[in-house]
Amino acid sequence: ETGVTQSPTHLIKTRGQQVTLRCSSQSGHNTVSWYQQALGQGPQFIFQYYREEENGRGNFPPRFSGLQFPNYSSELNVNALELDDSALYLCASSSGTSGTTQYFGPGTRLLVL
Amino acid sequence: GESVGLHLPTLSVQEGDNSIINCAYSNSASDYFIWYKQESGKGPQFIIDIRSNMDKRQGQRVTVLLNKTVKHLSLQIAATQPGDSAVYFCAENLRPNSGYALNFGKGTSLLVTP
Numbered sequence: 001e002t003g004v005t006q007s008p009t010h011l012i013k014t015r016g017q018q019v020t021l022r023c024s025s026q027s028g029h030n031t032v033s034w035y036q037q038a039l040g041q042g043p044q045f046i047f048q049y050y051r052e053e054e055n056g057r058g059n060f061p062p063r064f065s066g067l068q069f070p071n072y073s074s075e076l077n078v079n080a081l082e083l084d085d086s087a088l089y090l091c092a093s094s095s096g097t098s099g100t101t102q103y104f105g106p107g108t109r110l111l112v113l
Numbered sequence: 114g115e116s117v118g119l120h121l122p123t124l125s126v127q128e129g130d131n132s133i134i135n136c137a138y139s140n141s142a143s144d145y146f147i148w149y150k151q152e153s154g155k156g157p158q159f160i161i162d163i164r165s166n167m168d169k170r171q172g173q174r175v176t177v178l179l180n181k182t183v184k185h186l187s188l189q190i191a192a193t194q195p196g197d198s199a200v201y202f203c204a205e206n207l208r209p210n211s212g213y214a215l216n217f218g219k220g221t222s223l224l225v226t227p
Binding site (some may be wrong): 002004033035040041042043044045048055056058090092098101102103104105106107 | 121145147149155156157158159162202204206213214215216217218219220
């Protein structure tokens, strides 16, 4: 086990709704990255937070937003949900931004109907 | 990053044999690479990593080889066991405008038969 936890484990929403996913990083880690993994594909980078600031963003629209808190836990918010947002959402924590191992949590399975 | 459809490349090996999983990465400027194992319904699990100033690194039953000339990584698993059955991903650590993202390659499904 990595010590990275995510909640909830599963979630069902309908199109147009908003969702908030949560991640607690491993003790001692100050960086959290979020990924989206569609069925049968590799994880795709959404964004990264380092010391409460966004440190980079992948090719995702602005309706994907996030936060990092002083204890380094993080939230991923998705507004105006679309059917294609159905995926496994993974967060990963690391002790720095560059060249450090990212340890993944178990993910949140989101289904949008 | 690359994306695949629902049909992942599959490697089928017999228990006790050695497995070799290959991966091509995209960015010649990448300087850090990681192999992950992902079991069904779980998050990716760290296996082994390697930096670009190395060609080879060994762990317990696993070896990673890096060929920067052709941008190729391989993961060798010795004496493969049924518990090794999973999807394996290589990832490169990028620093484009998107922060220190991990760019995942195409996964390979490893099936270990008794």
